[in-house]
Amino acid sequence: MENTIQDTLQQGIIAHKQGNFEEAESFYNKILKISPTHPDANHNLGIIHINSNKGNTALPFFKLAVESSPNEEQFWFSYINALINEKHYNDAINVIKLAKMREFCQEKIDILTERLSSLFYNLGVDFHQKNEIKEAIKYYSLAIDQRYNSPFAHNNLGIIFEQQGRLSEAETSFNSAVILKHDYFEAHNNIGNVYKKQNKLKEAKNSFKQAIIINHEYAEAHNNLGVTLKIEGKLKDAEDCYNIAIKLKPEYADAYYNLGITLQEQGKFEQAELNFKKMINLNPYFPDVHFNLGIVYQEMKKIEEAEASFNQAILLKPNFYKAHEALLKCLYVQNKKSLFLKELDYLINKNRANAVTGSFIGRSNLKYGVKKHNIFCNHPLKYVLHIDLDTKNNFEKVFVDTSRLILNERKISNRKQPLLLQGYQTSGNIFEIQNKLTIEIQKVIRAQIELYRNKFIGSNEGIFQKWPDEYELYGWLIAMKSGGKLQPHIHEDGWISGSVYINVPSKLKDNSGKLVVSLGEDKDVEDKKFNTKKIIDVVTGSLVLFPGSLTHYTIPFEAKEERIVLAFDVKPK
Numbered sequence: 001m002e003n004t005i006q007d008t009l010q011q012g013i014i015a016h017k018q019g020n021f022e023e024a025e026s027f028y029n030k031i032l033k034i035s036p037t038h039p040d041a042n043h044n045l046g047i048i049h050i051n052s053n054k055g056n057t058a059l060p061f062f063k064l065a066v067e068s069s070p071n072e073e074q075f076w077f078s079y080i081n082a083l084i085n086e087k088h089y090n091d092a093i094n095v096i097k098l099a100k101m102r103e104f105c106q107e108k109i110d111i112l113t114e115r116l117s118s119l120f121y122n123l124g125v126d127f128h129q130k131n132e133i134k135e136a137i138k139y140y141s142l143a144i145d146q147r148y149n150s151p152f153a154h155n156n157l158g159i160i161f162e163q164q165g166r167l168s169e170a171e172t173s174f175n176s177a178v179i180l181k182h183d184y185f186e187a188h189n190n191i192g193n194v195y196k197k198q199n200k201l202k203e204a205k206n207s208f209k210q211a212i213i214i215n216h217e218y219a220e221a222h223n224n225l226g227v228t229l230k231i232e233g234k235l236k237d238a239e240d241c242y243n244i245a246i247k248l249k250p251e252y253a254d255a256y257y258n259l260g261i262t263l264q265e266q267g268k269f270e271q272a273e274l275n276f277k278k279m280i281n282l283n284p285y286f287p288d289v290h291f292n293l294g295i296v297y298q299e300m301k302k303i304e305e306a307e308a309s310f311n312q313a314i315l316l317k318p319n320f321y322k323a324h325e326a327l328l329k330c331l332y333v334q335n336k337k338s339l340f341l342k343e344l345d346y347l348i349n350k351n352r353a354n355a356v357t358g359s360f361i362g363r364s365n366l367k368y369g370v371k372k373h374n375i376f377c378n379h380p381l382k383y384v385l386h387i388d389l390d391t392k393n394n395f396e397k398v399f400v401d402t403s404r405l406i407l408n409e410r411k412i413s414n415r416k417q418p419l420l421l422q423g424y425q426t427s428g429n430i431f432e433i434q435n436k437l438t439i440e441i442q443k444v445i446r447a448q449i450e451l452y453r454n455k456f457i458g459s460n461e462g463i464f465q466k467w468p469d470e471y472e473l474y475g476w477l478i479a480m481k482s483g484g485k486l487q488p489h490i491h492e493d494g495w496i497s498g499s500v501y502i503n504v505p506s507k508l509k510d511n512s513g514k515l516v517v518s519l520g521e522d523k524d525v526e527d528k529k530f531n532t533k534k535i536i537d538v539v540t541g542s543l544v545l546f547p548g549s550l551t552h553y554t555i556p557f558e559a560k561e562e563r564i565v566l567a568f569d570v571k572p573k
Contacts, residue, residue: 029041039068062079089142120146155187170190185215219249222245223245257288260289260292267299290313290323294308307334352375376547377549381519385545387545418487424479428476441500471572475568477567493569493571509558519532
C-alpha cells in the first residue's frame, strides 16, 4: 500500500512540475482517498489551489499538512503565505509564533514577518488617508507588533496620537521612531511639536535643531524652531528662523504668517503687513491672517482697512468671536453707532462674557446712553482690590534683582509697545521662565486670586458666576524710566488683570506713577456725574486686581530710579 501511495505521489509531482495541474490534482486526490492526512499530498494540493487562484480552498490542505508533519518547515511557510494572501491576519500571526517556537529558519521567518508588517503598515496608511483613524491605529500597531524595527509605523502612529491630544503616547511613538532610525528628521520634528505642546520648550528646541542638523533644508523644522523661540519671547531669533524657512520654501504660507505675527509683536507693523499679505496671496481662506492683518491696521491707525480685514475674517469664519470683538472696537472708534450696537448685540446674544464685551457694554452707556445688562460685570469698579503684600516677601532680594537680570540679559526679547512711553517690556509669558522670581511670585499671585474670588463669589456678576474652570497666568515685566507712562487700554484676553509692583522708587511728584482704573477712556467718562474711575497710589509690594473690562493707565512716572512692574492676566484656558 505504501509503495502504491509513494508511486502515485511521484506521478503527481512529475505532472505538477510539467504544469499538468489537473492530472497532478487527480493523483493527489487518489492518495487522500487512501490516506486523508497524507502531508505531501495535502501540501501539494494546496499549492495547486494557490496557482489556480483558489487561495481560500488551499488553506485546509496546508493546515492538514502542518498537523500531519509538524517538523516540515516548508509546510508551515506555505501555510503562512496562504493565510497572509487570504487576509487571515490573526491566524497568520499565530502560526508565525508557533513556527518561531519550532526554531525553523529564522531568515525565512523574518521575511514572512517583514511581509506581514509591511502589509499592515500599508493598510494603516490607506486607512489614515481615508481618515478611518480607528482602523489606522489598529494596523500601525499590528505592523509594530510584527516587526520591532518599523520607524515609519511608530511615526505615523505618533501623528495620530498628537492629533487626538494623546501627547504622552505621541511622545513615546516618535521617540521609538528616532531610536530605530536616528536620521529620521521628520520624526525629530514631530517630537519637537509634541514637546512644544507639553511646554517642554528646551526639549522642543533640541528636537527641531536635530532635525535641522540631519537635513538643513527642512523648512518645517526651521519654522517650528521659530515658533518655539517666539513662545520664549526671543523674537529676533524667531524672525531669523522664519526667514530661513521662507528662503528654503518660498511658497511656505505658514512661515509668512508666523513671521508676520513676530514682526507685529516687535512693532514692525509695515513689515508685518507685507508678510500677512504674502500669506493671503498663498492662502486667502485662512481667517486668522485676515484678523491679524486687521490688528496691524489698527496699530497703524488705518481703521477702515482694519474694519475690512475683520469683516473678511468673519466672512470666512462667521463665529470668529475674536474678530467680532476687534470689529466692535473698530466701529466704536469710528463712531459708527448703529453698526457698533448691532455688533454688540450679536456678542451679547452669543453670551460672550469677557473683558472686551464687558468693556464696550459699559462704554455704550457712557457714550450713547444705551443701557444694557453687562453679562461680564455691571459694576467693575466695586471689584478693584489693592493689596499690600506681606512683608515676608523680600522684594529687594527675591524679586528686584532677578527681574533686572531678566530685563538686562534679555532672556526674553524686549517688545515694542506703542502704549508704553519711556519704557520697555518683555515679550512672551514671563512664567515660561522657571526661576526664583517666576516661581515665588506666581505662588503669591495665585493665592491672592483665590482670595479675591472667594471675597466676591456671592456676587451675581458674570465675572464671578462664570469664573473659568481652568486658567493660566500670563505675565510680562515692564520697566519704566522717568517720564514714562502707560496709555489707556484693556487686557483683552484677561478675565482678571493685575500688577505686582516690584520696585516703585521715591516719587518726585505727588501723583507720579499712580494707577488709574476707569470705566472708559477719559474722553468717554469726562463730565459724568457718577464715579467713573479709581486712582490708586501704588508702592513697592503693592498688588492690584481688577476686572479685565476696566480701562487702566498710569499717570506719568517721575523718579530717578527705574520702576519695575510685573503685569499679568488670568486667561481662561
